[in-house]
Structure formats: structure tokens, C-alpha cells
Amino acid sequence: MSKPRVTYFYDPDVGNFHYGPGHPMKPHRLALTHNLVLHYGLYRQMEVYRPYRACAQDLANFHSQEYIDFLQRVTPDNQKQFADMLGRFNVGDDCPVFDGLFDFCSMYTGASIEGAVKLNNQMCDIAVNWAGGLHHAKKSEASGFCYVNDIVVAIQELLKRHPRVLYIDLDIHHGDGVEEAFFLTDRVMTVSFHKYGNHFFPGTGDMYEVGEGPGKFYSINVPLKDGIDDTGYVSLFKAVMSKVMETYQPSAIVLQCGADSLGCDRLGCFNLSISGHGECVQYMKSFQLPVLLLGGGGYTIRNVARCWTHETAIVLDQDLPLELPYNDYFEYFGPDFHLHPDTTTSVPNKNTAEYLREIRRHVEDNLKKLQGAPGVMMQEIPPDFFSRTIDEDKDNPEERFPQRERDGHRAMDNEFYDPDRGEAGDTPR
Secondary structure (H helix, E strand, C coil): CCCCCEEEECCCCHHHCCCCCCCCCCCHHHHHHHHHHHHCCHHHHCEEECCCCCCHHHHCCCCCHHHHHHHHHCCCCCHHHHHHHHHHCCCCCCCCCCCCHHHHHHHHHHHHHHHHHHHHCCCCCEEEECCCCCCCCECCECECCECCCHHHHHHHHHCCCCCCEEEEECCCCCCHHHHHHCCCCCCEEEEEEEECCCCCCCCCCCCCCCCCHHHCCCEEEEEECCCCEHHHHHHHHHHHHHHHHHHHCCCEEEEECCHHHECCCCCCCCEECHHHHHHHHHHHHCCCCCEEEECCCCCCHHHHHHHHHHHHHHHCCCCCCCECCCCCCHHHHCCCCECCCCCCCCCCCCCCHHHHHHHHHHHHHHHHCCCCCCCCCCCCCCCCHHHHHHHHCCCCHHHHCHHHHHHCCECCCCCCEECCCCEECCCCC
């Protein structure tokens, strides 16, 4: 098996945003993750890019223009002027207005779009954007700390070249925004493994939510109870996904790796280890299809960084030392300073063997109702995202892509310090 070509996106500004005091979503976790990736030397094994920043037009490919205009204009200082829109667009406590809100959305969505474009053009086998994966946002509504649904926008791009795209969600919360966007189509199959019941957010994701119309049975939900551990989760994941792959036969995969399904997460109630979470990534990688690997939830940020660093190593076929390398945020990882801390909790496992078998039977029965992989009529392929947008603004492309023109595609060789060599690295950050 040849080594996969991995592209990794990171904007050094994306970790500087702040949702507000006491808010559980902390973009700073992205800086911690990147710092571990850097100090483990994983950057040497992949192409690392400072990504394109999406503009309003890009985001309006899925979201309503009125909603995107609002995100562009609202600020902490002027939000009282938008009082009626705050309620209409569900912007408030969980999804607050903060400084640089639109810029934050532009950064994480632009990276997912560019990852999809590179996969479409066979420039890489796996594209990684840990800033993405914000799966709750709806067409005209923020939800669950998510404002723009980068996943939907990226899948729209993948569908230009791929007849069938498989979306998989490992977040403890149901991937409701992505499911809703593709609920009526067979071009995208959504599979979400999540906690369900007892009013757990977002309250959707029952196993009987299966899609409608042409999309009937193309939405798969795996509702789990408190305390599930590696043994039950990974076994069920592989059983379900093997049947999905056999039946649906996707040509590209989008894998959302929300780390709030780990044990000890601030908002979670599962007992997954970092190894167990990563085993799901390893399993999907084994199918050797183009993969867009995204982040998502995760609120104990030291474990989020460990998890996504471990999964970066997985897609690179690298084994990492268990002792964490010294890094800029080393104190965050105490007292053990270990890549795989104990994440078990006292939450009892309420997922009985019979319950897990019932879920598996239900999924397999629904898959049997599908008449093989759906076909797609031949049609003219829309232009690639970048070629389309550059052509539309060819008279003055600098106005369209100021960040991309300034930064270029690939980060410069001398942008960072190589801790092993004591000098500027020979591979870009």
C-alpha cells in the first residue's frame, strides 16, 4: 500500500478568536493541536498550507444571503441594532457575537473548501482541517457554537467530481446540520454516531430519522447512551461502516472527528479513549478513498489537541512517542504529559450488548432496502471552485483573494523554528 499524500491546513490566526468568558468553545485548542503537530515533526511528512479565506459569496452557496450579510455586519459594539435578527438567526448565548466572527467563519470554511478542491483535483489523498467540522449550523441559523456549516459547503464542492459522498460524524452530538442539508438526496449518505436521549443537544438523531423522498434511507443515525467505551463503540462502528461501504460505494469520504466523544470531555458523557477514537479514523483510511478530515466539538482542550495530533499521525502512517515533546503549551498537558492519558470516567455504560445489536440490525435492515449504490446521470461538470471564482473576478483578482494572494498557497520555509535542528526547518509549516 503506497503512503497517502496528506495536505494539512492551518491559519495561524484561527486560534486567536474568543467566544467570550466561560464559553466552552475555545478556538485556542487549534493552536495547541498545531503546536503538537509541529513539535512531533509531523509537518515533515505532509504538505502544509495557510488556507484560502472564504468570502461571503462562498458561504452563500449554502447559507441564505441575508444570514451571511448579517454575520458580516454584526459586531459586539453594534449588535443592539440587530436585535430582531439576533433572535431570527439564533445568535445569542450559545452562539454569541464576538470580535472577528465573520473572519473566524471565513478561515475555517475556506480551509474545508480548499481541501475539497485539492481532493477533486487529485492533488492529495487526505486533506486535514482541524478548524472545520462545525456541523450544527443551518441554512439561516447558527446553532451549537456553529455559525457556518463548512462541511456542507465542502461536500457541495466534492459533488462536482464525485457521484456519491459519504459523511461520517464521530462527535458526541448529532450531526443535524449536515443531515438536514442532504436529507432529500441520495448523492450524500450521512452517518452519525452520537448520544441521544434525556434532552441531550440537539435532540435529534433517532434511529428512525432516515431521510425523505430520494434521500430515504440515506440518513443513518446511531443513537448511543451514556458511558459507551472503546469495545462497544469501535465494534459497532466497524460493523455499521463495513455495510455502508459495501452498499453505498462512495467515491469520497468526509470524516468529522469531534473529540467531545472522548471520556473526560467537559460537555460529554462517553468513555472513549484517544486510541479508540483514532481506530475509527484508521478504519476509514483503510478503504483508500479520498478523505476530508475535519475537527468538530471537543471542550477539554488538552485532550482535543492530543486526539487530533494522534489522528494526524494515523493518516501519515506514523507512530508517535507517548511522552509529549516539549512545546509552547507544555503546561496544559500536566500532570502526566502523555499522548494517551486515561480518559475513563465514573459514568456507567448504559449501552447493553442487546441494545447495540438492535442498532446494528436496524441499520442493516435499512441498507437492504436500497437497490445498490445510486447512479448519477452524466452532465457537464461545474468549474472548480477556484477557477470559477478567479474567472468571475479576473479584472481585479486582488479584491477577491487578498489573503490568498498575500500568503500564497504554501507556507514559507522559514516561518518556524525546527526544534530538532535548532534552525529554520526545511519543510514549510
